[in-house]
Amino acid sequence: MFTGETITLRCEIQGGEGKVWKYEWTAPNTNSPPTSSEYRISRVSVSHSGDYRCRGSSDYLLTGWSDAFRLTVSSSKPRATLTAHSSVIPAGGSVTLSCSVEGSAGWKFDWFRRDSVSSKAQLMRGNEANRVISVSQGGLYHCRGGRGDPVYYTEDSSDVTVTETLPSKPTVTLQPSWTQIYSGETVTVRCEIQGGEGAQWTYEWRAAKLNTPPTSNEHRIIRATESDSGGYSCRGRRDYFFSEWSDIITLTVSYKPKAKLRADNTAVPVGGSVTLTCSVNPSSSSGWKYYWYRDEKSSEALTTQNAVFHSNGQISVSQEGLYRCRGGRGNPVYYTEDSQSVRIGKTVTASNRPVVTLYPNWSEIYRGETITVRCEIHGGDTEWDYEWETNSRIKAPNQNEYRIRSASSSNSGNYRCKGRMKSSQHKTTEWSDSVTLTVSDSK
Structure with a gap:
């Protein structure tokens, strides 16, 4: 028993019913034991520990002493x-x-x-x-x-x-929402609990590189490195309630990318323009805006005053110079490495205009005949490279002369040419007038 409990000891004499008994008790810490059959201790203490016995007497009858009842009282109150x-x-x-x-x-x-x-x-x-x-x-x-x-x-x-x-399952989102990011970029990983607005949540994170995971719903990665790559998931805790763990969102951090610049032509034709295209690989990355620069030392991006902007990543320019580009995204803006520079020259048209001639000068010939198509540029002693344009099924070579030894209908078509100075590839003639060649399959 324990200090403070109440216990009643009862002395029972088997077969002594009908007689009037007096009872004697032997007990520890008792100066005047009771003479009744019950011995009640209202608040036991350690001093009540020990052996208790009893016997009865009636007229000239006396029982033997009972076996001892040993009581143990602990001083300390028990704890559940x-x-x-x-x-x-x-x-x-x-x-x-x-x-x-x-x-x-x-x-x-x-x-x-x-x-x-x-x-x-x-x-x-x-x-x-x-x-x-x-x-x-x-x-x-x-x-x-x-x-x-x-x-x-x-x-x-x-x-x-x-x-x-709780049955509610959080969602991990990225801001910006790109799962492919690059070294040095800043991204915020956010835990959102649908229907949990207004509640005071504490958040737990399982993440790639969180030695001391945050307890807030946002984890801001400033200047990401490759070690930040990996899966991120979260759950919310409020008082004695846990949400389930969210699905994992995977973040991939790669080396800083380099923009790629491509030009559809390296020379601006007279009165025309050249189209430049800028891109960032891999194509799985997104959100890029493109910035264009002319001349190596210039840090001022081109504007609509000196270029025509088409869809994002493509412009047309009509000025010669050394062009480069780079991509940028996010806030603050994260820039790629600059692309390689591409030099755009200006095409100058020479005053000489070529003439296409046929030798012999018959425009209609017959299958099997031989004929020469010649591009002639008159005036000066300039050396030229030649360019042909024809809708015949057999293309002409880039020489001033095209000899057809055994003509067929596949040689029929319009022929025109122009010359490009060997000494200055940006200087060309205009296109000649077209000459029509007709080859009849009948002899």
Whole structure:
């Protein structure tokens, strides 16, 4: 027993019914033991520990002494122990709690729950003979034991925290929303709990490079490195409630990319323009805007005053110079490496205009005949490279003469040519007038 409990010892004489008995007691710490059959100790103490015996007398009859009843009184009040088979209730499930008082018996149990550390404990179930219950709510739980009449209570057990898994599942988002980013970029990983607005959530993260994971719903990665690559997931905690873990979103961090510049022509034709195209690989990366520069030392990006801007990543220019580009995205803007420079020259048209002649000068010939198509540029002693344009099925070579040894209908078509100075590839003639060649398949 424990200090403060009440106990009644009763002396029973078998077969002595109908007689009037007087009772004698031997007991520790008792100067005047009772003469009745009951020996009641209202609040036991350690000094009441020991052996208790009794005997009865009636007229000239005397019983023998009873066997000893040994009573042990502990000075310390017992404390109940509460254990949970799991500290987390699965969504829609329950967990089992067990209450016990070590080294003694006869207890019934009271169960208490609190919504928060500061709230008052509420009695859930009282005077339960079963020491095991199931609970499906999160909270702080404790128990105590009680026995006897009047009831003697143990000390309350220590609190056990039970958390409840909520069915809501958070979502991990990226801001900006690119899963492919590059060394030095800044990105924010955010945990969003649908329907949890207004609640005070604490957040847990599972992430690639979070030695000390944040407890807020945002994790800002400033100047990302390759070690930030990996999967990110989160869950929310509020009082004694957990959300499920979110799905994993994977972030990939690569080396800083280099823009690529491509020109459809390296010379601006007279009165025309050249189209430049800028791109960033891999194509899976997105969100880029493109910035254009002319001349190596210039750090001022081109504007609509000196270029025509088409779709994002493509412009037309009509000025000669050394062009380069780079991509940029995000806030603050993250820039790629500059592309390689491309030099754009200006095409100058020579005053000489070629003439296409046929030798012999018959425009209609017959299958099997031989004919020469010649590009002639008159005036000066300039050396030329030649360019032909024809809709015949057989293309002319880039020479001033095209000799057809055995003509066929596939040689029929319009022929025109122009010359490009060998000494200055940006200087060309205009196109000649077209000459039509007709080859008849009949002899």
